[in-house]
Amino acid sequence: MTVNDQPRVDQPLVRTAPGRWAVTGVFFLNGLTLSTYIVRAPSFKDTHHLTDGQFGLTGLLFALAALACMQFVGPLTARVGARAVLRVTLAVMPLLLAGIAVAPGPWWFTALAPVLGAVHGTTDAAMNTSAVAVERRAGRPILNGCHAAWSISAVVAALSTAALTRTDVSLAAHLITAGALLLAAGLVLGPRLPETGRVEAKAGDATGQDGAPGRRSGWSGALLVLGLTATALMICEGAALGWGGIFLHEQRHATLSIAAAAITAYTGGQALGRLAGDRLTSRWGGDTLFRLAAAIATAGLAAAVLTPHPTAAVAGFALAGLGSSVLIPLTFSAVGRLPGSTPTATLVSRLTTFTYTGILLGPALIGWAADQIGLAVTMAALIPLPLIVALLPRPPA
Numbered sequence: 001m002t003v004n005d006q007p008r009v010d011q012p013l014v015r016t017a018p019g020r021w022a023v024t025g026v027f028f029l030n031g032l033t034l035s036t037y038i039v040r041a042p043s044f045k046d047t048h049h050l051t052d053g054q055f056g057l058t059g060l061l062f063a064l065a066a067l068a069c070m071q072f073v074g075p076l077t078a079r080v081g082a083r084a085v086l087r088v089t090l091a092v093m094p095l096l097l098a099g100i101a102v103a104p105g106p107w108w109f110t111a112l113a114p115v116l117g118a119v120h121g122t123t124d125a126a127m128n129t130s131a132v133a134v135e136r137r138a139g140r141p142i143l144n145g146c147h148a149a150w151s152i153s154a155v156v157a158a159l160s161t162a163a164l165t166r167t168d169v170s171l172a173a174h175l176i177t178a179g180a181l182l183l184a185a186g187l188v189l190g191p192r193l194p195e196t197g198r199v200e201a202k203a204g205d206a207t208g209q210d211g212a213p214g215r216r217s218g219w220s221g222a223l224l225v226l227g228l229t230a231t232a233l234m235i236c237e238g239a240a241l242g243w244g245g246i247f248l249h250e251q252r253h254a255t256l257s258i259a260a261a262a263i264t265a266y267t268g269g270q271a272l273g274r275l276a277g278d279r280l281t282s283r284w285g286g287d288t289l290f291r292l293a294a295a296i297a298t299a300g301l302a303a304a305v306l307t308p309h310p311t312a313a314v315a316g317f318a319l320a321g322l323g324s325s326v327l328i329p330l331t332f333s334a335v336g337r338l339p340g341s342t343p344t345a346t347l348v349s350r351l352t353t354f355t356y357t358g359i360l361l362g363p364a365l366i367g368w369a370a371d372q373i374g375l376a377v378t379m380a381a382l383i384p385l386p387l388i389v390a391l392l393p394r395p396p397a
Contacts, residue, residue: 019134019194020142026086026127026193029145029185031153033093034120036178037100043171048106058113063360065114066121070353073125073239074346079283082130082345083193085122089123098179101172121356125349132336132348141286143329144277149327151271158264196345222338223347225392227354230331232389234358235365236301237324239382240266242363243375244304244317251376254310262304265318269300273325281330294390297323298383305379313319324386328355 244260300319
């Protein structure tokens with residue numbers, strides 16, 4: 001069995017995995033917080049009169065803070081448990097979101113944004129650790145459903161922000177209200193989270209299995225393969241989300257509304273695919289689904305980039321989102337089944353670092369390559385990447 005394999009289940013799954021819905025709720029709240037911050041980016045830039053360079057620096061600091069904190073989440077979670085970490089971050093993130101909305105000037109905004117990035121990165125690694133642990137305890141897949149909640153939260157944030165902007169609701173009123181609701185939801189959800197990390201550490205002491213921090217670093221070849229897989233996949237996702245609309249508008253002469261529809265189509269395809277992903281994983285096995293989904297993502301990306309018709313390209317982006325939807329959740333699930341004494345929390349935090357590296361570096365690398373060889377050629381060069389990743393030999397579990 002390869003690391004992407006999961007047991008096939010022919011009977012319908014009716015038993016609810018303990019803690020599944022609480023963990024799924026964390027994905028939704030974390031995604032809603034981050035997505036609200038992102039979709040309000042133009043308002044932040046305009047309110048504080050930031051130049052492109054200044055706003056870009058803020059984004060870079062946000063990302064670097066998230067990546068830095070991910071390096072410490074694994075050992076911390078292995079000692080105190082994911083629930084303890086998440087209860088703190090679910091309370092702090094909404095306060096930071098509201099605080100950024102009322103920042104008195106650009107320097108306060110620039111200082112608070114990286115703090116939000118740090119707490120978000122901590123939450124991201126801890127919630128994936130918790131989801132992997134719940135999945136392993138249940139003996140059946142749940143990761144796709146968790147990531148579906150994230151995708152849905154992005155749609156909710158975009159639609160609600162658009163509606164509030166049309167009714168002239170101020171930035172401060174929006175984010176203070178959102179922060180209050182997110183804080184209340186986090187306080188309700190926190191006690192219901194399953195205990196993971198610290199419990200596994202105690203079990204690991206007795207069994208020699210995954211759990212307590214071991215002497216080995218855990219930087220195995222299998223982890224590196226999965227990490228580079230995640231980076232490659234997130235480069236493709238960054239291309240679709242960061243450059244898909246620009247590509248259609250500049251290269252295919254699509255209207256701005258159609259160009260924006262490409263991003264909606266991609267994220268919508270991801271949400272639909274993840275809603276069905278756990279059931280498909282149980283039926284077909286993770287490895288089979290991974291390769292099939294990668295082929296679909298490749299076909300969708302090819303249709304999006306190579307067709308000269310903007311409307312058909314939007315459909316291609318939807319297909320690419322559908323195919324890519326399960327690839328990252330399956331990769332996280334695979335990390336949770338790697339052998340060795342390294343804590344799951346540490347492995348997951350390292351994989352999260354790889355995914356963030358891909359989504360952050362991807363758009364920048366594509367921009368650099370587009371300057372050298374053109375955007376159309378650059379986007380076309382990415383088409384076979386999901387398929388290449390899927391065809392690589394999988395490390396043994």
